[in-house]
Amino acid sequence: MKHDWITPEWPAPANVKALITTRSGGVSVAPRDSLNLGYKAGDDPAAVTQNRAIVQTVMPQAPRWLAQMHGTRVVTADDIPGTQEQPTAADASVAHQRGTVCAVMIADCLPVLFTNQAGTRVAAAHAGWRGLSGGVIDNTVQAMREAGDDPADLLAYIGPGIGPGAFEVGADVYDAFTARDAAAAAAFKPHAPGKWLADLFTLARRALSRTGVTRVFGGGDCTYSDPSRFFSYRRDRDTGRMAAFIWRE
Numbered sequence: 001m002k003h004d005w006i007t008p009e010w011p012a013p014a015n016v017k018a019l020i021t022t023r024s025g026g027v028s029v030a031p032r033d034s035l036n037l038g039y040k041a042g043d044d045p046a047a048v049t050q051n052r053a054i055v056q057t058v059m060p061q062a063p064r065w066l067a068q069m070h071g072t073r074v075v076t077a078d079d080i081p082g083t084q085e086q087p088t089a090a091d092a093s094v095a096h097q098r099g100t101v102c103a104v105m106i107a108d109c110l111p112v113l114f115t116n117q118a119g120t121r122v123a124a125a126h127a128g129w130r131g132l133s134g135g136v137i138d139n140t141v142q143a144m145r146e147a148g149d150d151p152a153d154l155l156a157y158i159g160p161g162i163g164p165g166a167f168e169v170g171a172d173v174y175d176a177f178t179a180r181d182a183a184a185a186a187a188f189k190p191h192a193p194g195k196w197l198a199d200l201f202t203l204a205r206r207a208l209s210r211t212g213v214t215r216v217f218g219g220g221d222c223t224y225s226d227p228s229r230f231f232s233y234r235r236d237r238d239t240g241r242m243a244a245f246i247w248r249e
């Protein structure tokens with residue numbers, strides 16, 4: 001079965017493995033064709049289960065799925081179950097143990113993956129505009145800091161998300177960012193009365209820089225403008241979910 005999953009291009013340690021799925025390589029039918037990984041996307045649950053099994057063949061164990069809330073809570077992936085029956089409500093996780101797979105689902109929101117340069121700790125964050133403005137990246141870096149990592153020693157990879165030419169937002173989004181960081185206004189392009197085009201990639205980089213993470217890679221693949229490769233909730237509404245994963249061997 002063919003797929004074109006993304007392997008991040010970043011100078012992560014050799015024992016750190018990461019991948020980001022696209023919409024190809026699964027069994028779901030339109031409009032969630034074909035590798036939909038989200039049970040809440042209106043798909044046949046049996047197809048989702050099969051799709052997850054396909055992805056899991058390249059991993060050391062089942063991913064630690066989250067019940068994502070567009071919030072800022074970070075959990076320890078090693079401590080949560082690798083099942084979907086009662087997923088833990090959070091939008092980021094940190095793994096300290098070898099083999100634990102951090103996972104976040106996406107369909108326009110950004111996945112941000114983290115590792116330290118020693119390859120002893122990894123993390124994944126789900127960063128849409130609510131999470132970004134609320135501090136999900138700040139909280140993820142803080143969790144790694146509390147575990148002993150210097151932010152200057154971290155690497156971050158920004159995966160595909162809705163691009164700056166497609167993400168029209170209102171004053172609520174503009175205000176959420178600029179109230180905290182006035183210079184964030186540079187990431188918004190006036191588009192219509194009371195509307196802006198927001199650059200989530202730039203906003204994520206600003207958040208990372210604010211926390212002291214300076215080695216940042218990726219960022220730029222637009223989910224909205226590439227329907228053959230990516231699911232996009234903003235574009236299609238009725239669509240599937242991709243996912244980003246990171247673990248250490």
